[in-house]
Amino acid sequence: MADDKKLTPRATDFSAWYNELVLRAELADYSPVRGCMVIRPNGYGIWERMQRALDDMFKATGHVNAYFPLFIPESYLHKEAQHVEGFAPETAVVTHGGGKQLEEPLVVRPTSETIIYSMFAKWVQSYRDLPLLYNQWANVVRWEMRTRLFLRTMEFLWQEGHTAHATHDEAEAEARQMLGVYRDFMEGWMAMPVVTGQKTESEKFAGALRTYACEAMMQDGKALQAGTSHNLGQNFAKAFELKFQSESGTIEHAWNTSWGVSTRMIGGLVMTHGDDNGMVTPPLLAPIEVVIIPIWRKDEDRAQVFEAADRLRGRLRDWERREPARLRVHVDLREGMTPGAKYYEWETRGVPLRLELGPRDIASNQCVLVRRDTRAKQTVSLDTIGEDIEETLEKMQTDLLSAARDRMDKNSYRGDITYDRFKEIMDAGGFVYAGWNGDPKVEAQVKEETKATIRVIPDEEFRSADAPTRCMVTGEPAKHEVVWARAY
């Protein structure tokens, strides 16, 4: 049960607010294993809804699910040169099994390119076997020294898509398509607007030809990389001899893509919509959409109110406009707890709508509906409650996206910005769209001096109407417009 101490306000200490909220809303908890989290039912329920929505989108674009081993022979990680450099330092290694030392240590997968493409190599002979459009839902482990619940944990849950194609262009189209799927999901389901674009050479995935990303702005103006999609080129195909006979009879290496999103998105949800009272879950992802709080003072009212609440729950769940996705309704029947304490707890946990129902409401065939985000109250007739709830939920989903989009726009800076002004913005939080001469040294210098990184070279629709012509740092001609921000 949540205790009723107030959360540290966001304005006071955003980071403390985040940590307290995640615990208090019972989204996750620390475990006895350093850096590994426990995802509690209130957090896991969000993840389940994320999984279901994404899985449907993956299948609608022709992908199938499969499962590959948790362990990877250490030698496999070494077969792609950049890949091992990127991942080997942060792996967990199994050296003993069944009481004996292993001949070859096994790495707990930090990502599965190596094991998956070695299997693809076994299954693919001809162009007729392509494309392979696979996805797996799995846990992965990266040995992080500084961890934070959801945002950076040693073990996390994710999906990793892995595909093989006959041509570069097909792989490129796939990587782009999946970036679009992620964006649709983040905006449509998470109510979290993102900027999409390409990563610079120094920020791309270890082993990729090109990495694309969705970057979201948190309420403190920092960026969260919420999903990535990689065109891997033929790097892994060459390392694992993933080859096929083409239609004209030649032997070619395949072209791969991989793409992933993780439980990190739940952290993004918190920092996009949460407020000083706790979690705010977008209705589409909420494990419970509506909580009914029966209110009574006199003992003789209790039975009547309970019964009315239960009948209402039944009616709402079976409400025909929500077939087959039933309204997710919970009645809080706990005794020995004031209505106020219950309001507080459900607010902290982020349930989108609260429905207050007392004897007087029942007598007048109405109840009070309270929105979590605006805390606006409306009295609604029990005759039209289904419609009212449905409309309010839809409105809330849309409003959350608008509010987040407005905030992102307000904290995005374009046009001529000096490097000094840039530093001020980075301290306050925000995205800066600026010119860059394309030199990795400049990128490294800015990171060193300001902790900001190039989040993406933004896709066309996000670029400024007046493209910057000069590099913000050197004044040299700009090669790209890029988005700078500090990031989680």
Place this chain on the structure above:
Amino acid sequence: MADDKKLTPRATDFSAWYNELVLRAELADYSPVRGCMVIRPNGYGIWERMQRALDDMFKATGHVNAYFPLFIPESYLHKEAQHVEGFAPETAVVTHGGGKQLEEPLVVRPTSETIIYSMFAKWVQSYRDLPLLYNQWANVVRWEMRTRLFLRTMEFLWQEGHTAHATHDEAEAEARQMLGVYRDFMEGWMAMPVVTGQKTESEKFAGALRTYACEAMMQDGKALQAGTSHNLGQNFAKAFELKFQSESGTIEHAWNTSWGVSTRMIGGLVMTHGDDNGMVTPPLLAPIEVVIIPIWRKDEDRAQVFEAADRLRGRLRDWERREPARLRVHVDLREGMTPGAKYYEWETRGVPLRLELGPRDIASNQCVLVRRDTRAKQTVSLDTIGEDIEETLEKMQTDLLSAARDRMDKNSYRGDITYDRFKEIMDAGGFVYAGWNGDPKVEAQVKEETKATIRVIPDEEFRSADAPTRCMVTGEPAKHEVVWARAY
């Protein structure tokens, strides 16, 4: 693509048949890591349907999902004496992380009682916090020396339910309830009849008070333990100080249950329904229920047949009697492959229904429907095809269960059976219901001499009308009627 060599017949070598079938039907494959399997899309699709059905059943009985860490501190495993004895010898151990040796090695979870009940101890204070009804879907690792795809692999996928209750009786009722859920799932969805009952002391889960199990009979007469449910008593609650204040104010240890089923069930499905032509998937679990094979000879027919097949697929998928669970239909449009080769491949993969559609069929508004299990053909009108498919799928689901039940009955032996006759039956395959004096030494002797074990002390409905009065081995008075079999 499946090659077209015939499978080794079951009668010749059941074990070879199984291994070949799993590979040929593309259910799973060997991985580069000894003992770890790759679950291919055709197998994983079955697992996804199993997960969905079970998850719905768990939620309908009040359970919620959560996620606990993959790694368990080695010391945790040691806190419950029987538990460590059972599991420590078969663990994989992480000794290095982030390039450094760990102070305390981490065990890759073989099962999660220890880590979960240590968290429960943190969350539970009062009887008001009970019961906790949790489930997690996860991978686990047990260091097996002799592995077989699905049946015994180093890593496997499963669900593990973990609950905490205020009383022994509540925990007992929960353990029993979940055994019933498993049985309903195995019979209702897998079309696999089971015998339920209690495990003997020597066969129970390491750390449990009592273990209940579902035992199924495979086509070779051997038993498969398909699911277990444990009343853990207060063993783990005492080891992890999982305590609560009771209504009367005393401090009590909680009572736990745990229960699990795994990807092993897919092996059970193969050995229950598979035949010499390959996999036979019960319709309710089939990723594809109906495959449409367009047939054409002349090039000018092709477009017409493709178009008709595609229209038919659309009509079947949208067929209103199957709202919201769409008929799962696939059209095999591959070129350069004969219809016969396609029939062969889809039979191997276990798709329940095949629909053959050629120019003459289209002209006469009909098609040919072929059942995978009986290979019976029927010509059906395209006007009633939805109903015909639905009825045939339902009939096939029922028939598969009846056939398996008949086989189990036929190979179950009751009444006076001498120990010599028993040995013959064990060699031929089957379940023997016999009296047992309750002595673990007799159990060990029989296992040593015949490789048979007591699968369960059967629940009442499975017991013989005339209960055996004598121990089959010693002739002493029987304490229980028990089910003997060799097992996977």
